[in-house]
Amino acid sequence: MxxxxxxxxxxxxxxxxxxxxxxxxxxxxxxxxxxxxxxxxxxxxxxxxxxxxxxxxxxxxxxxxxxxxxxxxxxxxxxxxxxxxxxxxxxxxxxxxxxxxxxxxxxxxxxxxVQTLADPEIKIADTRKTTPGLRIFDKYAVTVGGGYNHRLGLDHGIMLKDNHIAAAGSLTAAVTKARQYAGPMMQIEVEVETKAQVLEAVAAKADIIMLDNQKPETIKTWCRLIPPSIITEASGGITLANLATYRHCAATFISLGFLTNAVxxxxxxxxxxxxxxx
Known part of the structure; x- marks a missing residue:
C-alpha cells in the first residue's frame, strides 16, 4: 500500500x-x-x-x-x-x-x-466493486489472500462493456475508437456474451476478452476460439458455492466481486x- x-x-x-x-x-x-x-x-x-x-x-x-x-x-x-x-x-x-x-x-x-478453485493455471482477481474510500485497503487485502488485482480504477485500463458497445454502434467500432485514445501501455478489454461477439472481439484484436455470465463448459469451448496472445477473463454469476466447477475452464483469470463487496x-x-x- x-x-x-x-x-x-x-x-x-x-x-x-x-x-x-x-x-x-x-x-x-x-x-x-x-x-x-x-x-x-x-x-x-x-x-x-x-x-x-x-x-x-x-x-x-x-x-x-x-x-x-x-x-x-x-x-x-x-x-x-x-x-x-x-x-x-x-x-x-x-x-x-x-x-x-x-x-x-x-x-x-x-x-x-483460491483454495476452492484449486487451479494454479487460473488466477483469482477482484473487481472495482469496493466501498468508496476503502479501495486501496480492499485491493491490498486481496493480494494478501493470494489473489490478484483487476483495474485499480477507471484509469488503469479500457474496458468496453455492453453500454460502451451500444454507444459506439458495434463491438468492432468500440475497439477501433478505443485504439485512437489508448496509449502504448493501455490494454483494451471487451465484454462478450455470445459466440459471435467472441469472434468479433478476436478479429478486432482486443487485448482481453471477458466471457460474461457463462457456464464453465461454454467458457472452455469459447477459449478454444481465442488465440493464446489474448487474455481471457471469466466473470459474472460465480460464487464460492459454484467456483469449483470453473476449475480447468481455461480462462486466464476469474474476477469475483464478492471478494470485496460481500465482506x-x-x-x-x-x-x-x-x-x-x-
Missing part, C-alpha cells in the same frame, strides 16, 4: 470518528499503558501496518506486530502489542479494528476462493492491560 495515500485516508477516517475530540479519554491525559490486539476467529491476518499508521496520526504509541502479514490466526491468537498514551490507544482503537477486521475478512475470503469481517479485539473478560 502507498503510505502517502493510506495516511491521508486514515486521517479522514479519524476526523470522521473523533470530531472535536474524544471526551471519554481526556481524563487519562498522557498516562502510559500497554495493550494487545487479539484474534477471536479463525482466518487470515491482514493490516499489520494499520495500527502504527493510526497512532502516528494521534500521538505517542508504538505498535509491535507479533505475526507476519498474511499469517493464519486462531481464536485467542495475540497478533500485536502496543505501548503508549492511554488516550491515543483508546481514540485509535475503533479505526484500527474497523480496518483490520475488514481487510482480514477480505484476505480470508480470497484465500478460501464478512474477521473478529478482532483490543484489550488494555488489566482488562477482565468473562
Amino acid at each position: 502507498n503510505p502517502v495515500i493510506t495516511k491521508q485516508t486514515i486521517e479522514r477516517f479519524l476526523i470522521e470518528d473523533l470530531g472535536f475530540g474524544d471526551p471519554s479519554t481526556q481524563m487519562f491525559a498522557a498516562q502510559k499503558i500497554k495493550g494487545q490486539f487479539v484474534a477471536k476467529q479463525t482466518g487470515l491476518l491482514c493490516g499489520q501496518a494499520i495500527p502504527q499508521q493510526v497512532y502516528d496520526c494521534l500521538g505517542a504509541a508504538t505498535y509491535t506486530p507479533l505475526l507476519a502479514e498474511g499469517s493464519p490466526v486462531l481464536p485467542g491468537t495475540v497478533i500485536g502489542t502496543v505501548v503508549g498514551d492511554a488516550g491515543v490507544l483508546l481514540a485509535g482503537e475503533r479505526t484500527i479494528l474497523n480496518l483490520m477486521q475488514h481487510m482480514s475478512g477480505i484476505a480470508t475470503t480470497t484465500q478460501t476462493a 464478512q469481517p474477521l473478529d478482532l479485539s483490543f484489550y488494555l492491560e488489566g482488562v477482565i473478560k468473562a
Whole structure:
C-alpha cells in the first residue's frame, strides 16, 4: 500500500470518528499503558501496518506486530502489542479494528476462493466493486489472500462493456475508437456474451476478452476460439458455492466481486492491560 495515500485516508477516517475530540479519554491525559490486539476467529491476518499508521496520526504509541502479514490466526491468537498514551490507544482503537477486521475478512475470503478453485493455471482477481474510500485497503487485502488485482480504477485500463458497445454502434467500432485514445501501455478489454461477439472481439484484436455470465463448459469451448496472445477473463454469476466447477475452464483469470463487496469481517479485539473478560 502507498503510505502517502493510506495516511491521508486514515486521517479522514479519524476526523470522521473523533470530531472535536474524544471526551471519554481526556481524563487519562498522557498516562502510559500497554495493550494487545487479539484474534477471536479463525482466518487470515491482514493490516499489520494499520495500527502504527493510526497512532502516528494521534500521538505517542508504538505498535509491535507479533505475526507476519498474511499469517493464519486462531481464536485467542495475540497478533500485536502496543505501548503508549492511554488516550491515543483508546481514540485509535475503533479505526484500527474497523480496518483490520475488514481487510482480514477480505484476505480470508480470497484465500478460501483460491483454495476452492484449486487451479494454479487460473488466477483469482477482484473487481472495482469496493466501498468508496476503502479501495486501496480492499485491493491490498486481496493480494494478501493470494489473489490478484483487476483495474485499480477507471484509469488503469479500457474496458468496453455492453453500454460502451451500444454507444459506439458495434463491438468492432468500440475497439477501433478505443485504439485512437489508448496509449502504448493501455490494454483494451471487451465484454462478450455470445459466440459471435467472441469472434468479433478476436478479429478486432482486443487485448482481453471477458466471457460474461457463462457456464464453465461454454467458457472452455469459447477459449478454444481465442488465440493464446489474448487474455481471457471469466466473470459474472460465480460464487464460492459454484467456483469449483470453473476449475480447468481455461480462462486466464476469474474476477469475483464478492471478494470485496460481500465482506464478512474477521473478529478482532483490543484489550488494555488489566482488562477482565468473562
